[in-house]
Amino acid sequence: MNAVIAGISYRALLGRRRIWLLVLLPVVLIALAVLLRIVSGGSELITVEFMQKFALGAILPLLGLIAGTGVIAPEIDDGTIVHLLAKPISRPVIAQTKFLVAASMLALFAAVPTFVAAYLLINLESGIAYGFALGALVGGLAYAALFMLLGILTRHAVTIGIAYALIWEGVVGNFVPGARRFSIQQWAQTIADQVSSSSFLSSELTLGFAVTALLVVTVGAVVWAGQRLRSFSLTGDE
Amino acid sequence: MNIELAQVSRWYGNVVAVNDVTMTIGPGVTGLLGPNGAGKSTLLHMMAGFLAPSGGTVTLDGVKIWRNHEIYRSIGLVPEREAAYGFLTGWQFVLSSARLHQLPHPEDAARKAIATVEMEAAGERRIETYSKGMRQRIKVAAALVHDPQVLLLDEPFNGMDPRQRMHLMDLVSDMGAAGKTILFSSHILEEVERVAQHIEVLVAGRHAASGDFREIRRRMTDRPHVFRVRSSDDRRLASALIADGSSSSVALTETGLEVQAVDFRRFTWLLPRVARDTNVRVWQISPADEDLESVFSYLINRSS
Numbered sequence: 001m002n003a004v005i006a007g008i009s010y011r012a013l014l015g016r017r018r019i020w021l022l023v024l025l026p027v028v029l030i031a032l033a034v035l036l037r038i039v040s041g042g043s044e045l046i047t048v049e050f051m052q053k054f055a056l057g058a059i060l061p062l063l064g065l066i067a068g069t070g071v072i073a074p075e076i077d078d079g080t081i082v083h084l085l086a087k088p089i090s091r092p093v094i095a096q097t098k099f100l101v102a103a104s105m106l107a108l109f110a111a112v113p114t115f116v117a118a119y120l121l122i123n124l125e126s127g128i129a130y131g132f133a134l135g136a137l138v139g140g141l142a143y144a145a146l147f148m149l150l151g152i153l154t155r156h157a158v159t160i161g162i163a164y165a166l167i168w169e170g171v172v173g174n175f176v177p178g179a180r181r182f183s184i185q186q187w188a189q190t191i192a193d194q195v196s197s198s199s200f201l202s203s204e205l206t207l208g209f210a211v212t213a214l215l216v217v218t219v220g221a222v223v224w225a226g227q228r229l230r231s232f233s234l235t236g237d238e
Numbered sequence: 239m240n241i242e243l244a245q246v247s248r249w250y251g252n253v254v255a256v257n258d259v260t261m262t263i264g265p266g267v268t269g270l271l272g273p274n275g276a277g278k279s280t281l282l283h284m285m286a287g288f289l290a291p292s293g294g295t296v297t298l299d300g301v302k303i304w305r306n307h308e309i310y311r312s313i314g315l316v317p318e319r320e321a322a323y324g325f326l327t328g329w330q331f332v333l334s335s336a337r338l339h340q341l342p343h344p345e346d347a348a349r350k351a352i353a354t355v356e357m358e359a360a361g362e363r364r365i366e367t368y369s370k371g372m373r374q375r376i377k378v379a380a381a382l383v384h385d386p387q388v389l390l391l392d393e394p395f396n397g398m399d400p401r402q403r404m405h406l407m408d409l410v411s412d413m414g415a416a417g418k419t420i421l422f423s424s425h426i427l428e429e430v431e432r433v434a435q436h437i438e439v440l441v442a443g444r445h446a447a448s449g450d451f452r453e454i455r456r457r458m459t460d461r462p463h464v465f466r467v468r469s470s471d472d473r474r475l476a477s478a479l480i481a482d483g484s485s486s487s488v489a490l491t492e493t494g495l496e497v498q499a500v501d502f503r504r505f506t507w508l509l510p511r512v513a514r515d516t517n518v519r520v521w522q523i524s525p526a527d528e529d530l531e532s533v534f535s536y537l538i539n540r541s542s
Binding site for chain 2: 234
């Protein structure tokens with residue numbers, strides 16, 4: 001962790017238009033929760049469905065994509081990353097710092113609003129709010145690491161990230177049971193299920209599998225990102 | 239400190255960008271000269287640790303540069319791309335550089351570096367409001383903040399106005415005189431010969447020539463030149479020109495004469511005299527191959 005790099009990264013992230021997406025998505029989540037509460041009147045089934053499909057299934061991966069790619073991809077695109085890399089700082093430290101910045105953004109803009117949305121729908125009943133907040137937090141860490149790595153590996157990180165989140169996790173995961181084992185969304189849901197006592201929330205994966213998978217993806221992606229930065233190349237315009 | 243390149247090549251797929259280059263960049267100012275696309279940036283990126291050589295080795299005083307972040311204690315890099323964090327002020331940008339170098343007194347170092355490039359007045363402004371030349375200078379300040387022994391600049395004079403250019407040239411010269419190892423790339427011979435004591439010429443990825451500017455200048459002008467001449471009586475002028483040894487061939491074409499001059503200085507001295515003596519009026523004379531590309535390609539053909 002390097003404080004100077006973290007400071008620049010926060011300013012870069014917050015200064016761009018992306019910040020409005022980071023703010024807008026949680027606002028939409030909370031607004032819909034309020035609407036749903038008024039319409040449905042605090043149904044546990046509807047709350048669980050909403051949190052699963054919308055909070056964890058749509059808002060979290062989108063925020064993960066914005067924050068994860070946002071901490072590094074624009075700098076690689078415009079070449080400013082060289083300012084950080086041409087310094088006597090180990091590249092893995094740079095990757096770890098960038099990850100922590102993205103992770104903290106997701107804690108603030110994903111996990112906290114997820115808790116608020118669930119709380120507005122059903123208060124603290126059956127531990128649903130705590131469960132989904134924790135799920136959003138750990139899922140957010142995994143998305144941040146994965147999408148940051150993607151931002152280093154390819155210029156098409158956003159496209160690939162959306163394809164993964166919406167097509168693989170969203171569509172394929174719904175029809176092909178095996179695909180659910182390789183889905184951050186499902187792992188996050190498993191964590192939520194573990195905390196919450198709600199009978200409407202059930203997951204097919206074991207807690208051990210979900211925790212291991214989350215750890216492997218998060219740590220693996222940050223380590224890989226650091227190694228990729230060590231070989232970062234400027235190819236120039238020639 | 240010395241940057242040593244030993245049989246360095248770099249290719250992208252089937253395209254060879256740098257081909258078997260061996261050179262040592264020592265203390266003083268070295269200019270890396272070559273036309274656009276010659277592989278200057280590729281070579282410079284390999285020296286700066288931002289590109290792996292496909293073959294050969296690039297070392298700084300014997301230490302491998304690629305995948306070694308410790309070298310940045312000794313190297314300052316001014317990349318060609320204009321981008322700097324636009325939302326930071328010049329002061330914040332240079333200060334962040336000092337902090338990233340973990341200097342004991344980052345504020346003092348940043349102040350000194352900004353003064354060196356004469357950017358104090360604009361220090362509190364955001365970089366996005368800077369002109370191209372100002373961005374270049376603030377990048378130089380950020381690269382100088384840790385007082386590196388080696389400074390690498392990629393096309394540093396691009397986009398600078400004449401005064402800024404002079405200032406940076408003086409700065410580079412002073413640093414070279416102080417024993418630092420400085421390398422900058424450029425495609426403009428005049429620029430290079432003003433600052434660099436030593437010039438390395440790169441053409442089409444190959445090391446075409448090496449020497450001080452007099453040597454390079456001589457090798458660039460001392461070559462067959464082709465001129466197109468239009469006059470009131472081409473045939474008479476042609477016969478008078480070919481009578482002198484300074485031209486190896488004179489061709490009569492529909493658009494005028496095409497003269498191959500082997501002795502450039504003698505030919506340029508001779509032509510007006512011959513025209514006057516034979517009473518021929520010269521309407522137009524233009525070099526047919528004076529562009530830098532053909533100068534360079536002559537060099538590379540001769541060296542191979």
